[in-house]
Amino acid sequence: MLLATDLDGTFLGGDPAQKTALYQLINGHPSFHLAFVSGRGLASVLPLFEDPLMPRPHFIICDVGATIVHGHTLQPVEPIQSLIEEKWPGKEKVAALLSQVKGLAPQDVPQERRCSYFYHKQTDINTLKYRVEQLNCDLILSAGKFADILPKGVNKGFSLQLLVEQYGFDIENILVAGDTFNDLSLFETGYKAVVVGNAEPGLPEATYGLPAVYQAREEGAGGILEALRYFSFIRTAQS
Ligand SMILES: [Mg+2]
Structure with missing residues (x-):
């Protein structure tokens, strides 16, 4: 899977014991394919591997879908990465056009082919949306504070679907998992999915009724384990 x-x-996320159980389950099953699909930049993902228990994923999709690399070599997955690159106007152009938007502050984090900002209740969202349209980019708001500007049409679900097609993964044997609105595109792929128990307010409602989306009670890794059992990918947490 x-x-x-x-x-x-x-x-x-979630309870440390459940995290350990999930990571051991994955490490013990080489047939278990893993993809990280994160809003982090690649440079912020790599320190996770200092933890010897952290499973090494086959693929890392990061920058909210704008970066896609092989998990072991960290080389770009082509031609998907080049396709995304072609859609990106460049950070200088984005920064110049958004510098006048009130209440928008750049996030000082590693990032490629996307620009991430903080917003708040007083941020001029209408102007932000207008400017992002002028750039022919997409805007994703999540967690009540993150505003991600991405190449048009690029998001976590977009990049994952291209990956699935390219490598011929059986769509019946895919589980996606997430907790905030930047994961919504994952839930909209139609793959089996889990919204973990500590999800951003509104996300369970936004995904309610989507086919194959399971709403977990447990938080984080515990919610993933719960869904693996729910969809019969595993029989128990330890199997
Ligand atoms: Mg998250």
Whole structure:
């Protein structure tokens, strides 16, 4: 199977014992394919591997879908990466056009082919949306504070679907997992999916009624284990 999971609040979230159980399960089953699908930049993902228990994913999709690399070599997955690159106007152009938007502050994090900002209740969202349209880019608001500007049409679900097609993964044997609105595109793929228990307010409602989306009670990694059992990918947490 392929587990394509968000990191913060999802694969990295929840009870420590459940995290350990999930990571051991994956490490003990070489047939278990893993993809990280994160809003982090690649440079912020790599320190996770200092933890010897952290499973090494086959693929890392990061920058909210704008970067896609092989998990072991960290080389770009082509031609998908080049396709995304062609759609990106460049950070200088984005920064110049958004510098006048009130209440928008750049996030000082590693990022490629996307620009991430903080917003708040007083941010001029209408102007932000207008400017992002002028750039022919997409805007994703999540967690009540993150505003991600991405190449048009690029998001976590977009990049994952291209990956699934390219490598011929059986769509019946895919589970996606997430906890905030930047994961919504994952849930809209139609693959089996889990919204973990500590999800951003509104996300359970937004995904309610989507086919194959399971709403977990447990948080983070515990929610993933719960869904693996629910969809019969495993019989128990330890099997
Ligand atoms: Mg998350």
